[in-house]
Amino acid sequence: MEKNKSEEFYKRLRAQLIDDTDWPSNYLYKFIVPTDKEKIEGINRIFDNTGAVIESKLSNKGTYTSISVMVHLSGPDEVIEKYIEVSAIEGVISL
Template sequence: MSDDKKTEAFYNKLRTQLYETATWPSEYLYKFIVPSDPSKISQIENLFNNMGAVITTKESKKGTYTSVSINLTMETPEAVIEKYKEVADGVEGVISL
């Protein structure tokens, strides 16, 4: 299976789970891991600017990676998935959890 098909299958599964487990609009917690580079962390933060997001970061023990947690209210599962795609497309080396 190609990476594009795996990615689309992941988003389809996530969409189904989001519809089944929450009433929308709903609070959603995004978690990302990026190399500890201030510009990469800023790129993620900028994608969530002016949305009322609560953003917290935590550096790994060795300082190699930084965890970025973002909590905010999203309108629909589609909006949640669109933000995941924006981050994946806009920030090199990011891992979405």
């Protein structure tokens, strides 16, 4: 059931990205992750060698880190591919 939900989500996202954006384009990802060095480094590794600009900000209590990633991509499939890679990191919330 969860897999179908993900497939539907990505199908809608892909259609929206095609309709709303002229590709290639910059895309802004926003993630919230428990403040854990390995998880944050995992996100950074996913965007290594892409020319991405990555900004991190610690929450007030320091338990979470928000991560913004601005990256130039060629199309919606690349956007979705990165979301899927990041979703493999436990505890990450994609906004």
